[in-house]
Amino acid sequence: MTGHGQKLGRKQEAAIAALLSQRTVEDAARVAGIGARTLFRWLELREFREAYLQARRQAFGQASARLQQATGAAVSVLLTLMLDANAPAASRVRAAHSVLDLAAKALELEDIELRLRHLEEVSATTAKENAA
Helix, strand or coil: CCCCCCCCCCCHHHHHHHHHHCCCCCHHHHHHCCCCCHHHHHHCCCHHHHHHHHHHHHHHHHHHHHHHCHHHHHHHHHHHHHHCCCHHHHHHHHHHHHHHHHHHHHHHHHHHHHHHHHHHHHHHHHHHHHHH
16 A cells, blocks of 8 residues: 555555455455554554555545446446336436436536636636736
C-alpha cells in the first residue's frame, strides 16, 4: 500500500491494507499481525488516519470506475425491460421512470458543467483585466 504520500512503517502499511479488506478493526489487526489496541491507537494518529483515508479514497475511486464501466450494460437492461411487452407493467413503468430520471440528471450535470465553464472563463477574463 505505497504511494499514499505518508512515511509509515511496514506494519502500519499492512494495517491499512488489512483495514481495507477486513470487516472489523480486530480482524484487521489480526491479519496485520498486531494487537487490536495498537491498531486503535494508530487510528488516533493524524498521519495514520490521513494515510488510511487516502487509501480508502483510492479504493473507492477504483470501485466508482468499475461502476461507470458498467453503465452501458445497465442502460441496455433498462431499455430492454422498458420495451418488453411481456414484462410486468410495474417493472416497465419503473424502468421507464429510471430512464427519464437518469436522463434528466445527466442533462442537469451537463448544464452545470457548461455554466461552471462560463463562470471560469468570465473569472479568468476579469482577472486579466484587473491585472492590466
